[in-house]
Amino acid sequence: MKKGRLVILGGGESGIGTALLGKSKGYDVFVSDKGEIKKKYKNVLLNNEIEFEDKQHTESKILDADVVMKSPGIPDKVDLVKQIREVGIKVVSEIEFASNYTDATLVAITGSNGKTTTATLTHHLLKQELDVGLAGNIGDSFAKQVLEENYDNYVLEVSSFQLDDIHDFNPKIAILTNITPDHLDRYEYKFENYIASKFRITENQTKDDYFIYDADDEVISEWLQHNQIQSKKLPFSLTKTIEEGAYLDNNKIIITIDNNQIIMPTENITLEGKHNIKNAMAASTVAHLLKIRKQTIRESFENFQGVEHRLEHVLKINKVQYINDSKATNVNATYFALESMDAPTVWIVGGVDKGNDYKELFPFVNEKVKAIICLGVDNEKLFEAFGNMVDVIVETQYMSEAVKIAYKVAGAGDNVLLSPACASFDLFENYEDRGRQFKNAVRNL
Structure with missing residues (x-):
């Protein structure tokens, strides 16, 4: 059964993954990249008989799409993207497209800093006891993993650019590590636009979902005072005592969820720096929510190696x-x-x-x-x-x-x-x- 025409702008990791998943689901797929598509990705497209072009965008082949998956690197202000939106074609990001084809529990992590470390650490804590993939901005694309691995759980590192093109994407657990001015060139130099983009991670959540965030971050706290979200809030803090969520007390992380408390000594954490205590709080809150044993969480902290290019x-x-x-x-x-x-x-x-x-x-x-x-x-x-x-x-x-x-x-x-x-x-x-x-x-x- 033909689903319609799926056009993919950008032939990188997310684009190729989406092309493969789209084809398997019965879409007529076309990949278009203004630059040159890397040889390894071209070979995948050729082997799977997926039509593509590079070094150009042929408008007639793009504007007859039923749905367009836009690579996160392409800004909205590009004329072609404006045209696509003007004619009413739905534009989605890879995480939006792929999430329609999995029933897995999704843990999505965004923030200006710390998201890669938090995502990698969360995956490290969960993989000891759960069937879990790590995707988004890291490693193999989410779409490709949904097609080939079909994990029961995914930890996704998601950028504001990916969140800009979601419609129904709804993570069971969303994490917002912090918000500081970044990428403002993509948000008309308005900090509030960038903040709103980050909070889209919560927009489809229900009362059965969870939102983990840094309660010490003034930008986040301010936004939450003026905006409603449906999900259950689980803040973490280095300075305040938190009743539901995580806080630091005498070099111990104390996590409380539904009257169930765990205590984690921080001296076992191999990562250095205050910001990494916060990343550890976020990751261990997820592990606690998904019923990972305390002993496993402690041991995982001790043998975590950190992320390449990050301290x-x-x-x-x-x-x-x-x-x-x-x-x-x-x-x-x-x-x-x-x-x-x-x-x-x-x-x-x-x-x-x-x-x-x-x-x-x-x-x-x-x-x-x-x-x-x-x-x-x-x-x-x-x-x-x-x-x-x-x-x-x-x-x-x-x-x-x-x-x-x-x-x-x-x-x-x-x-x-x-x-x-x-x-x-x-x-x-x-x-x-x-x-x-x-x-x-x-x-x-």
Whole structure:
């Protein structure tokens, strides 16, 4: 039975996964990418006899769609997307499309920072006892996993861009880690638009669902005071006592749900930094809701390895610790990184600035940073912000050179931290490429 025509804009991980799932469900599928589709993805399309084009968008082939799945990287302001919407074609994101074809319990995690660590940690806690997949912005696409794995549960890392195109998507458990200004270029530079986009994660939830969030985050608290949500709220906090949810008391995490309490000592958590206590609270609240045994949760915390490019300890050379935090693509993420430094730090920073305000970093830079290496095409703003705060501030456009300078400047007991606070697209393919180049340069010292 033919379902109609499914057009997919963007031939990346989410696009190819959706194409495969769509074809299996009886859609006539067409994939269109303005750029070049990677060879590995082209081969999948060819092997599955799915029609596609790249380096162009043929409007006539796109505007006769019944439904369009738009890659999260394509902004709404693109003319083609405007045309699609004007003629009344339904636009969906991959998470929306795929969720229609699974009855699994969905745990969806969003936020400006911490979502990858929280998603990876949650999956790590659940997989010991449950059949569970990890998808969304991480690993294999959600659509592909629904088609091939058919897990009973999914942990999904979802971005605001994916939430912008949901209609019925409804996670059993939604997590909002925090909200700080990010990606404002996609939201008409209005912070309230970005906030509303994040809260869409709750819009289809019912009273039988759960919403886990950071009660210390003023932006979240303010929104919840003025807006109603249906789901059961389970906040977490480092400073307040929480009756239903999680809080910190004498270095112990205390989680209470329906009068059922568990206590987790934090000294077993392998992740460093206050922000990771919050990520641990969110993940263990999910595990508690899904009836994972306390012993399993504790053991899982002890053997969790963390996420690549997120405060990742690379090597110690001449008593200097090299740390890869390339995933810090905004100021708030770098704030957490600098906060967790416990030694004098040589800081490698810079890239494509998304309208950054560096003020909140000043106390940490004054207290902990001994030298700054600017790694970007345009470093003027960094020099203006930090030039008077440190004795050494230099610029370079090569990772290998940045690491060599750091090696010369750092002394025994110091840290060298790559935490760019910016996007990577000026000198690198993406933050992963930036992080790998850093690690290779360190290993070649």
